[in-house]
Amino acid sequence: MNIKPLAPRSDFPLLAGDPKLRYLDSAATTQKPQAVLDAISGYYERDNANPHRGAYTLSAAATEAYQTARDSIARFLGASDPDTLIFTRGTTESLNLLATAWGHANVKKGDRIVVTRLEHHANFVPWQQLALATGAEFRICELTAEGEIDLAKLSELVTKNTKVVAFGHVSNALGTVNPVADIAAIAHRAGALAVCDGAQGAPHLTVGFDSLGVDAYAFSGHKMLGPMGIGGLIAKRDLLESMPPYQMGGDMIALVGDAATTWNVLPHKFEAGTPNVEGAVGLAAAVGYLQALGMDRVHSHESALVRYATERLSTVEDVTLLGPPAARRGGLVSFTLRDVHPHDLSQLLDAESIAVRAGHHCAQPLMRALGVNATTRASFYVYNDSSDVDALVSAVARVRERFTAAV
Amino acid sequence: MTGPMSADLEELYQSIILDHNRRPQNFRTIPDASAHADGLNPMCGDQFTVWLKMNGDVVEDVSFQGSGCAISKASASLMTQAVKGKTRAEAEKLFDSFHGLVTGHSGGEDLGRLKAFSGVSRFPLRVKCATLAWHAMRSALDDAAKGPASSPPEPQA
Numbered sequence A: 001m002n003i004k005p006l007a008p009r010s011d012f013p014l015l016a017g018d019p020k021l022r023y024l025d026s027a028a029t030t031q032k033p034q035a036v037l038d039a040i041s042g043y044y045e046r047d048n049a050n051p052h053r054g055a056y057t058l059s060a061a062a063t064e065a066y067q068t069a070r071d072s073i074a075r076f077l078g079a080s081d082p083d084t085l086i087f088t089r090g091t092t093e094s095l096n097l098l099a100t101a102w103g104h105a106n107v108k109k110g111d112r113i114v115v116t117r118l119e120h121h122a123n124f125v126p127w128q129q130l131a132l133a134t135g136a137e138f139r140i141c142e143l144t145a146e147g148e149i150d151l152a153k154l155s156e157l158v159t160k161n162t163k164v165v166a167f168g169h170v171s172n173a174l175g176t177v178n179p180v181a182d183i184a185a186i187a188h189r190a191g192a193l194a195v196c197d198g199a200q201g202a203p204h205l206t207v208g209f210d211s212l213g214v215d216a217y218a219f220s221g222h223k224m225l226g227p228m229g230i231g232g233l234i235a236k237r238d239l240l241e242s243m244p245p246y247q248m249g250g251d252m253i254a255l256v257g258d259a260a261t262t263w264n265v266l267p268h269k270f271e272a273g274t275p276n277v278e279g280a281v282g283l284a285a286a287v288g289y290l291q292a293l294g295m296d297r298v299h300s301h302e303s304a305l306v307r308y309a310t311e312r313l314s315t316v317e318d319v320t321l322l323g324p325p326a327a328r329r330g331g332l333v334s335f336t337l338r339d340v341h342p343h344d345l346s347q348l349l350d351a352e353s354i355a356v357r358a359g360h361h362c363a364q365p366l367m368r369a370l371g372v373n374a375t376t377r378a379s380f381y382v383y384n385d386s387s388d389v390d391a392l393v394s395a396v397a398r399v400r401e402r403f404t405a406a407v
Numbered sequence B: 001m002t003g004p005m006s007a008d009l010e011e012l013y014q015s016i017i018l019d020h021n022r023r024p025q026n027f028r029t030i031p032d033a034s035a036h037a038d039g040l041n042p043m044c045g046d047q048f049t050v051w052l053k054m055n056g057d058v059v060e061d062v063s064f065q066g067s068g069c070a071i072s073k074a075s076a077s078l079m080t081q082a083v084k085g086k087t088r089a090e091a092e093k094l095f096d097s098f099h100g101l102v103t104g105h106s107g108g109e110d111l112g113r114l115k116a117f118s119g120v121s122r123f124p125l126r127v128k129c130a131t132l133a134w135h136a137m138r139s140a141l142d143d144a145a146k147g148p149a150s151s152p153p154e155p156q157a
């Protein structure tokens, strides 16, 4: 099998500078193309000033750079109203924003909050703690044997008193791609909010927010070729307008009286303080890079690598693959090797310049249900190719030999 | 192993460590323990419980259970062998020597077979693995000195 990289390694300075590196941890964070680094330094070289705050030309340039970035990222994610894209530090902050600002204004004792067994801690703990603070009931939808959300169980769990259903687009631990529209429909039938954690969706799939069906979608720029520290929350306009703000300070106000304050319009109402303009500009460049590749091609490239990796890894004795079949999985494989702890495996792979993730993947409730402490995860992106898979598979086989040969 | 393997890694994964990983010693509970304590590495989810049975000032029996990587499991296993029969003060001294060894602050001359863990000092991320059960052992020692076994704190609801 010969699957070529979709994007040349030479576009990525870190990969170009370390030709031996097999970077298989893009689900944690991706490497950055030169175009993104250039956009960030270009912003500081030409346009840097505090946006929204100066009447001078340079401040206008910064404001414009920030707004242009918002427009193009919103377009990329299929949101026709760019003012409903709130910039945050990333998925974690976006979900905390919702659980805190919307949650405390709307959830009360006797209500129900539903999440799924697949969730990353970022889409689990904020809702769990909201339930504890308000006295609402916190329910976890269990999975099918193949690691997919059990829609029949979910329908039963989502009762009329359910206020929110929070679920991931794609699982970072198993790769499960969830049927977003079906889950949103179940939530909406009960009048509940449908909140989607898109940290592993936006980098790999066409999101199409306007027709996706969910009320809110959270994502992180650093998992889609952009810089760390920028991401966003896209939500329906009426939801954002009816919610109280999350943080208070500069930019998010309209009028500050001695005794009371009124809020600015969207998106500013949720962006208190000096924004991360370099991040937004860098993420816009990342999105431009992905668009030039084509999200359909990104997805089929990853699917091909996952199919190949699944095939090859299942030939290694003592390897158990977790999660749904390759055809229904996002760009990662999660597996265990009998009697070899993932940490030892990843340490030994590292010695061969193969970077994979070992651990609980910030999904302890899922790991408990699977009855494992940790797994090893290899995740793919546009710069990976089939030789990365080959290197991984033969190294895993060698580690197995070493660990079982020891007496 | 036929593939490339650095000298540092060879030292980290010595065969005594791989052996104890596969066949851990004292891997059981002690029903009438004087104290027990948990060691948890929140970064990776590794988790061990260490049981101690004291006879006066002497560690009469010590055991562990749980799951973790080869480094943490082998370290727990060899620890139980090293600590058994020692006085409280001797066990604490072993803790200090072992800690010094894996952090690269001392040569661990008094450690005997535990010196197999000297390779850890070149992998700072693995120091936590090597010392997980040791920290649990030390807090069980403290608890045993204080009185009957106490349970660890519950997580935030």
Ligand SMILES: Cc1ncc(COP(=O)(O)O)c(C=O)c1O
Residues within 6 Å of the ligand: A027, A028, A089, A090, A091, A092, A093, A120, A122, A123, A168, A170, A171, A172, A197, A199, A200, A220, A362
């Ligand atoms: C599914 C999922 N949700 C949430 C997050 C949290 O993202 P971040 O750390 O960028 O806020 C991640 C990434 O770690 C993830 O994979």
